[in-house]
Amino acid sequence: MEKREKIIKIRATESEYSDLVERSTKPRLAEWMREFCLGAKSPRARNIPQIDPDLLRQLAGIGNNLNQIARAINSQEWKPVDRIQVISALSAIQRELAELKRENSGDDS
Known part of the structure; x- marks a missing residue:
């Protein structure tokens, strides 16, 4: 995006x-004037969706699991059994995320 100088x-x-100010449909007059005079649309701030607290807790738990895996990876040498455990844990996290996505996507399919 070009810088306004x-x-x-x-x-x-x-x-x-x-x-x-009365005519302006924007909180900032300069933004409204650019749109009105130049037809330049400013990027919209995205609405932050309301998140179910239970979903937020589940995501935080998954994040904690990922942090524990990263900490373990960075702190020790890996044996084949360790690699299998990490892959298993990551697969479980992937399944949990897919399930959460399915439950909260708003898609009834």
Whole structure:
């Protein structure tokens, strides 16, 4: 995205300024003026969805499991049995995430 470096200053009477602010559909006047005058759409901030606290706890637990796996990987040498345990744990996490996604996707399929 191109950086905005040019500044345009305009003078307005109190009533003109009030009229601009009243017409503006954006919280910031400059943003509205760019859209209105140039047809430049500003990127929208995404709405943050409400998350079920139970889902958040489950995701935090999965994150903790991943942290434990990463800590173990970084702290010891690996034997074949260790690799199998890690792959098994990662597979279980993948299944849990897939199930959570299915339950919370809003898709009834």
